[in-house]
Amino acid sequence: MPGELPPAGATWPERRRRALADPAMRAAVAKSTRSLAVKKEAVFATYPAAEAMRKRAVIARRGSLARVDALLDELTRRVEARGGHVVRAAGPADVGRYVLDVARRRGVQRVVKSKSMATEEIALNEQLENAGLHVRETDLGEYIIQLAGERPAHILVPASHKTRQQVRALFDEEAAACAVDPPVGDATPELTAFARRQLRADFLAADMGISGGNFLVAETGTLVLITNEGNGRMTTSLPRVHIAVVGIDKIVATWADLADLLQQPALSGTGQRLSTYTTFITGPRREGELDGPEEFHLVLLDNGRHELLGTEFVDILACIRCGACLNVCPVFRTIGGQAYGTMYSGPIGVVLTPLLGGLERAPELPKSACALCYACADACPMEIDLPRHILALRRTEVERGMEPWSDRLTFELWGRFWANPAGFRFTGRIARLGQRVYVRDGRLKGAPGLVGGWTATRNAPPLARESFHEWWARRRASRTGS
Amino acid sequence: MVGAAACLEDRVVTRKPSAGSLAEASGRDALVAEFVESWRGLEGDAWIVRGGRDEVRRTIVEAARIMVEDGGPATSCRVLAWSTADLASLDLPGLLAQQGWEHVPWPTGARAGEAAAGTNGAAAAGDVPGAEEVTRTQAELVTLAAASDLGITTCAWAVAETGTIALYATPATGRLPSLLPTAHLALVRPSQVVRTVPDGLRLLAEYMAREGDPPSAVNLVSGPSRSADIEGDLAVGVHGPRRAGVIIGEW
Ligand code: SF4
Numbered sequence: 121m122p123g124e125l126p127p128a129g130a131t132w133p134e135r136r137r138r139a140l141a142d143p144a145m146r147a148a149v150a151k152s153t154r155s156l157a158v159k160k161e162a163v164f165a166t167y168p169a170a171e172a173m174r175k176r177a178v179i180a181r182r183g184s185l186a187r188v189d190a191l192l193d194e195l196t197r198r199v200e201a202r203g204g205h206v207v208r209a210a211g212p213a214d215v216g217r218y219v220l221d222v223a224r225r226r227g228v229q230r231v232v233k234s235k236s237m238a239t240e241e242i243a244l245n246e247q248l249e250n251a252g253l254h255v256r257e258t259d260l261g262e263y264i265i266q267l268a269g270e271r272p273a274h275i276l277v278p279a280s281h282k283t284r285q286q287v288r289a290l291f292d293e294e295a296a297a298c299a300v301d302p303p304v305g306d307a308t309p310e311l312t313a314f315a316r317r318q319l320r321a322d323f324l325a326a327d328m329g330i331s332g333g334n335f336l337v338a339e340t341g342t343l344v345l346i347t348n349e350g351n352g353r354m355t356t357s358l359p360r361v362h363i364a365v366v367g368i369d370k371i372v373a374t375w376a377d378l379a380d381l382l383q384q385p386a387l388s389g390t391g392q393r394l395s396t397y398t399t400f401i402t403g404p405r406r407e408g409e410l411d412g413p414e415e416f417h418l419v420l421l422d423n424g425r426h427e428l429l430g431t432e433f434v435d436i437l438a439c440i441r442c443g444a445c446l447n448v449c450p451v452f453r454t455i456g457g458q459a460y461g462t463m464y465s466g467p468i469g470v471v472l473t474p475l476l477g478g479l480e481r482a483p484e485l486p487k488s489a490c491a492l493c494y495a496c497a498d499a500c501p502m503e504i505d506l507p508r509h510i511l512a513l514r515r516t517e518v519e520r521g522m523e524p525w526s527d528r529l530t531f532e533l534w535g536r537f538w539a540n541p542a543g544f545r546f547t548g549r550i551a552r553l554g555q556r557v558y559v560r561d562g563r564l565k566g567a568p569g570l571v572g573g574w575t576a577t578r579n580a581p582p583l584a585r586e587s588f589h590e591w592w593a594r595r596r597a598s599r600t601g602s
Numbered sequence: 603m604v605g606a607a608a609c610l611e612d613r614v615v616t617r618k619p620s621a622g623s624l625a626e627a628s629g630r631d632a633l634v635a636e637f638v639e640s641w642r643g644l645e646g647d648a649w650i651v652r653g654g655r656d657e658v659r660r661t662i663v664e665a666a667r668i669m670v671e672d673g674g675p676a677t678s679c680r681v682l683a684w685s686t687a688d689l690a691s692l693d694l695p696g697l698l699a700q701q702g703w704e705h706v707p708w709p710t711g712a713r714a715g716e717a718a719a720g721t722n723g724a725a726a727a728g729d730v731p732g733a734e735e736v737t738r739t740q741a742e743l744v745t746l747a748a749a750s751d752l753g754i755t756t757c758a759w760a761v762a763e764t765g766t767i768a769l770y771a772t773p774a775t776g777r778l779p780s781l782l783p784t785a786h787l788a789l790v791r792p793s794q795v796v797r798t799v800p801d802g803l804r805l806l807a808e809y810m811a812r813e814g815d816p817p818s819a820v821n822l823v824s825g826p827s828r829s830a831d832i833e834g835d836l837a838v839g840v841h842g843p844r845r846a847g848v849i850i851g852e853w
Contacts, residue, residue: 148833151833151834152833152834155834156834167763169763169798173800202815202818258841259831260829260831260832260837260840261829261831264831264832277830277831277834278831279831279832280831280833280834282832282833283833284832284833284835287832308832308833308835308836308837309837311832311837312829312832312837312839312840315840316839316840316841319840319841320748320841323841324744324745324748340810340815340816342816348827348828348829348830349827349828349829349840349841349842350781350827350840350841350842350843351840351841353777353781353821353841353842354781354841354842356819357777357778357781357819358744375803375806375807375810378803379799379800379803379804380800382799382803383764383799390830392824393640393763393764393765393824394761394764394766394799394822394824395824396644396823396824396825396826396827396828397821397822397823397824397827397842398821398822399819399820399821399822400816400819400820400821401818401819402815402816402817402818402819403818404818405818406773406818407773408710408773409771409772409773409776409818410708410709410739410740410743410773410776411740411743411744411771411776411777411778412771412777412818412819
């Protein structure tokens with residue numbers, strides 16, 4: 121049984137159409153992805169230690185994945201020995217139930233969250249809000265997305281598809297709703313100042329902080345949380361209760377492993393040597409300490425991960441969510457993250473969405489959202505062979521007969537005809553006859569079916585009057601004839 | 603490099619090693635220089651102090667003026683500082699009183715009630731507080747920290763390559779002073795600077811071997827809070843301190 125992901129909303133053609141019709145979004149995405157990709161290249165070029173650490177980190181990560189169960193047991197023992205609580209959650213409902221239980225027991229009304237893909241995956245906010253809790257996303261990008269009622273469009277910079285004017289409009293609306301002063305302008309410091317003021321108030325009033333986690337260190341039961349803004353520190357330091365929701369794939373065995381991994385999300389994500397804030401949390405606040413949470417809960421989320429162990433897809437669990445594959449992907453750079461209809465967009469999303477949510481959840485992604493250019497495979501610091509996985513998923517779709525009958529028929533006929541020279545030549549002749557109606561000004565225009573999709577946005581030359589084969593045969597005939 | 607740090611170059615307290623002196627400098631000096639360069643590269647403020655305790659004290663005032671008031675006359679300034687023996691030798695209460703600034707020591711567990719009494723230093727009932735009382739104390743500490751202008755801490759170690767300081771959470775060294783005040787200033791001894799993050803983590807491993815466990819929280823901080831969430835444009839100070847400074851010296 122795979123896990124469960126929130127539904128996509130609109131259909132794939134609809135999402136794709138909306139994305140392509142939004143030039144502001146496309147410009148914003150093109151700019152942010154290019155800038156992140158350039159920064160990544162630059163840091164690896166100027167910081168030689170980065171590459172050596174990366175290579176060791178790949179080995180460390182795969183080594184840990186090879187014994188996940190034993191490590192999770194060790195982690196659990198360690199966290200509990202430090203006074204923390206650990207639960208294993210199979211899917212979204214388990215997490216929701218547990219968090220709401222704790223909230224009820226501790227009289228929690230207001231929750232602050234630091235950015236976490238795991239909680240996006242299980243739509244935790246919705247579950248909590250439906251139960252009457254006030255939930256505030258505190259990462260600046262996530263805050264913008266929450267106000268817009270959208271889904272993060274990039275795993276690292278969730279609001280990178282928004283322009284500053286759009287952000288200001290959202291903040292103005294929020295200011296009116298909260299009866300506070302709106303931002304004074306749309307310059308970055310002005311917008312940031314507004315968010316800081318609003319989010320500060322949320323932090324100080326919150327009873328519960330919910331975070332994700334970048335890594336879990338089994339040998340000491342330590343949660344590793346990486347942020348640039350410091351909202352991770354706030355979320356895990358101020359409220360009375362801290363709950364971390366972390367995928368079981370985040371486990372590493374030792375601090376020595378972590379030492380090689382710790383800088384990788386920053387290096388490949390933003391081109392920084394280390395993110396601004398890295399926090400190691402081992403259990404709740406201790407005897408004599410006056411700050412930090414009184415309770416620490418660690419929810420280990422499975423949601424379809426465990427069953428990937430031992431399959432050809434296992435290396436996908438080594439992903440550190442750096443976003444490097446998104447930034448180099450021509451499909452992502454063209455349509456942005458929203459069009460994927462899932463919180464995991466770009467190449468990693470194309471693979472992870474069907475693996476976690478079932479192939480039926482997003483059959484269009486492996487099939488249509490990849491050009492097999494292999495840029496992601498080159499960019500991935502964890503050396504995950506994303507294109508190979510995409511091909512494997514395509515194969516599975518065909519084996520299960522999931523593609524529409526028209527596709528099956530088209531490819532069946534195509535295969536038949538082009539399997540031998542006579543068939544190939546025959547289709548050429550038919551196409552040349554058929555295209556006559558559609559050739560205008562020496563170009564193919566307004567053709568039907570598959571070809572029409574191509575000619576709608578591109579210039580296609582018509583097939584030549586005579587094929588090479590025909591020309592060759594004619595030439596040979598005239599030579600021998602003379 | 604941030605403007606204030608640059609303008610400080612001209613003042614007495616800062617001396618950035620020139621290329622020549624760098625070449626002759628010992629490995630330690632080179633590490634310190636690299637740390638300062640990395641830290642400033644992250645929009646952090648940095649002061650290297652060579653003169654010892656008195657100069658460190660002078661620099662603290664200088665740094666507070668610059669980070670809290672942007673160089674203007676800091677008329678009122680509330681400073682929340684860790685209460686460690688290491689910092690005690692700097693006599694922060696005396697130093698800040700001279701400026702007419704307010705000093706709030708981080709209460710250690712046994713003296714929690716005292717802090718709850720407020721910022722004027724008046725001691726309240728000094729009983730070791732029960733769980734109930736500690737909760738109340740934390741809420742008040744949060745309010746107090748959020749209303750502070752400057753947090754002063756030391757650090758466990760610092761990393762030259764990445765411009766990072768490590769803060770361990772213990773009863774005397776709370777999480778809030780480096781998190782909630784408008785600015786955070788950390789005092790770093792030259793001997794605490796290591797080259798790489800893994801070097802620093804080895805020091806943490808030594809601590810774990812000694813104490814049997816990591817601290818409840820370790821924070822690695824590399825410059826002030828930053829975000830690129832609005833059009834990829836760098837914004838400093840979204841959540842944490844708006845400015846982060848380090849003074850490297852012996853005291
Ligand atoms: S698949 Fe690789 S490149 Fe993509 S987010 Fe994961 S680790 Fe980064």
